[in-house]
Amino acid sequence: MDDMATTFLSINYDGPALSGGEMAVEDLAPALLAMGKLFEEANRVINGDKSNLSVRVKAGFIKGSFEAELHLIQGWIEYARDILVGPNATALAALCAFLGISGKDVIGLFKLLKLSKGRQARKARVLEDGNVELEFPNDSGEPIKIVAPRETVQLFRDVKVRKAAALAVKPLEKDGIDTISVRDSSCDKASAIAVVNKDDLASFRPPENSDSLIISTPSTIAFSIVNLSFNEDGKWKLSDGQNLVWASIEDEDFIQAVDRNEVAFTKGDILLCDVIVQQWQTDSGLKTETRIVKVKEHRHPTSRQIDLPFG
Structure with missing residues (x-):
């Protein structure tokens, strides 16, 4: 028997190119597909075959920007959900947290990518509390150390997740599209949880040699x-x-x-x-x-x- 969890997220694309209420379908369609793929691949990494995730979309324009609403539906084999996350936990909320779009006070994938600035970790150390300390090279000489949940690091290391994340923010390469933000659909635009700007594009680029x-x-x-x-x-x-x-x-x-x-x-x-x-x-x-x-x-x-x- 499956146990279902569901949530709604809004993806907002903002910039002067969208002020007229239009967005090129060749920009939008691959980005939305990649955003859906990002959630599916993240669910694969975190939950394996014990859970399935489907992503549905409806879209429309709000004042001066384009916004798409993603409906995430997560199905669990009930006994697996109880064993892995407990009967009172919301597995989908945890998945969003590890991606960095839940508003919880943890470093998720989006924030880890931005903090790493496109660099690859040269050292990793598992801490006593189960979190992972990553060490990144720094132009100033002193290494940058970032502590993140083990699940976030799993997403950071997964090639398919990284490629989906890069494609999801690809519209920022276009002139006039300056920001992509994610928020809970029940909240207003000002409460966006994850915000990606043009300056962050290099941070989302996947490693060139991922083999x-x-x-x-x-x-x-x-x-x-x-x-x-x-x-x-x-x-x-x-x-x-x-x-x-x-x-x-x-x-x-x-x-x-x-x-x-x-x-x-x-x-x-x-x-x-x-x-x-x-x-x-x-x-x-x-x-x-x-x-x-x-x-x-x-x-x-x-x-x-x-x-x-x-x-």
């Missing part, structure tokens, strides 16, 4: 050259005898010898190489990269000889 390295394995592998055509990344098409591999060759001496035509290739050539195979976890799934760091030997098929039992 997570799983395995990095050095080895020595023999490859045959399938053909001498390269893909758009300049990688070589090789075979290890079982699988086709697109590999980057980082051996500068070998590359320069090829460029000077000092290396001739024939069908059946074998390259004996020192290789690093890396596997990454990405948003789209598992990615494998093969890097040839050294070409140790280049064998031609004409040099193949039959072993004789000397002795």
